[in-house]
Amino acid sequence: TQLLEQSPQFLSIQEGENLTVYCNSSSVFSSLQWYRQEPGEGPVLLVTVVTGGEVKKLKRLTFQFGDARKDSSLHITAAQPGDTGLYLCAGGYGNKLVFGAGTILRVKS
Amino acid sequence: DTAVSQTPKYLVTQMGNDKSIKCEQNLGHDTMYWYKQDSKKFLKIMFSYNNKELIINETVPNRFSPKSPDKAHLNLHINSLELGDSAVYFCASSPYFGTNQPQHFGDGTRLSIL
Numbered sequence: 315t316q317l318l319e320q321s322p323q324f325l326s327i328q329e330g331e332n333l334t335v336y337c338n339s340s341s342v343f344s345s346l347q348w349y350r351q352e353p354g355e356g357p358v359l360l361v362t363v364v365t366g367g368e369v370k371k372l373k374r375l376t377f378q379f380g381d382a383r384k385d386s387s388l389h390i391t392a393a394q395p396g397d398t399g400l401y402l403c404a405g406g407y408g409n410k411l412v413f414g415a416g417t418i419l420r421v422k423s
Numbered sequence: 424d425t426a427v428s429q430t431p432k433y434l435v436t437q438m439g440n441d442k443s444i445k446c447e448q449n450l451g452h453d454t455m456y457w458y459k460q461d462s463k464k465f466l467k468i469m470f471s472y473n474n475k476e477l478i479i480n481e482t483v484p485n486r487f488s489p490k491s492p493d494k495a496h497l498n499l500h501i502n503s504l505e506l507g508d509s510a511v512y513f514c515a516s517s518p519y520f521g522t523n524q525p526q527h528f529g530d531g532t533r534l535s536i537l
Contacts, residue, residue: 316465345523356427356513356528357466364523400464406522410479413466 317341318405320414328422330392335401335417337386343405343412346379346386351400351416360388393421426450429514429529436504437537444499444532446514454478455497456515456526457489466513472497473520509536 321336337346345364349357361370363379363386370377374397376389386403398421404411429446436442448455456479457469471479472491486502497514511531517524 347523347525351464355530356515357526358528359525362523362525402464402466404466409520409522410468410471410481411522411526412468416464416466418464 316415317407317412318403318414320401320403320417322417323415324418324420326420326422327393329394331421333390333393333419335388335390335403335419337388337403337405337414339384339405341405341407342383343407344383345406346383347404347406347411348377348386348388349402349404351402352398357400357402390419393419395421395423397421425529427514427516427527427529429512429532431532432530433533433535435535435537438504438506440504441500441502442504442534443501444512444514444534446497446499446529448495448514448516448527450516450518450527451495452516452518452527453494454517454520454524455491455494456517457497457499458513458515458528460511460513460531462510470497470499471520478520504534504536506536509534 348360351357366383367381368379374391401417403414427448454473460466470489475491514529515526
C-alpha cells in the first residue's frame with residue numbers, strides 16, 4: 315500500500331478540456347510538491363505548497379493543499395498538447411519525499 | 424550547462440556484474456539523492472547525502488553503495504547485479520536538506536540486466 319494515492323492513473327483528453335488530478339493519503343505531510351516528467355527526462359518541479367488550505371496558481375495550473383495537509387489537487391484549465399506528461403505528487407514525510415505513483419496525462423489536438 | 428548530469432544514460436549488462444553510475448551537480452547545492460523508478464513509474468528514495476554525509480539509507484540492499492567524494496558529486500556502485508535491479512536511476516540535488524526544498528533531477532540512467 316502506497317502512502318500517497320494518485321488518481322486517475324491515466325487521463326486522455328481533448329485540447330481545451332479541463333481536468334483535475336488528485337493526490338490522497340491518510341497521513342499528514344509537512345509539504346506537498348508536484349512534478350512533471352516527460353519521457354527520457356527527470357521530473358521537473360512545478361510547485362511546493364506547505365500550508366494547509368494553500369492555493370497556488372501557475373498560468374493554467376492551480377494547485378491546492380488540503381486543509382488537513384493530507385491531500386492535494388492539480389487542476390489544469392484549457393489543457394494543451396504541451397501539457398502531456400507524467401504528473402507526480404510528492405509529500406514531505408519525516409525526512410524524505412514520498413512520491414505517488416503518478417498520473418499519465420495525454421492531451422490530443 | 425546541464426544542472427544535474429548523470430552518466431551513463433543507458434547501461435545494459437549481465438546478471439552478476441558490478442557497475443557504477445556517476446552524478447554531478449553544478450548548482451552549488453548541499454544535498455544530493457539517488458532515486459529508483461520502476462517500470463510502473465513509481466519513484467522511491469534510495470539514499471540522501473548532505474555535505475558528503477549520508478543522511479538517508481532507505482533499506483536498500485548492501486549491494487548498493489553510494490559515495491560522495493565532494494558535495495557536487497554522488498556516485499552509485501552496484502555489486503552482483505540482479506534482474507530486479509532493472510530500473511531507471513535518478514540523481515537529484517536540492518539547495519539544503521529538507522522536504523520543502525526544490526529537487527532538481529538528472530535525466531536518469533536506464534539500467535537493463537540481461
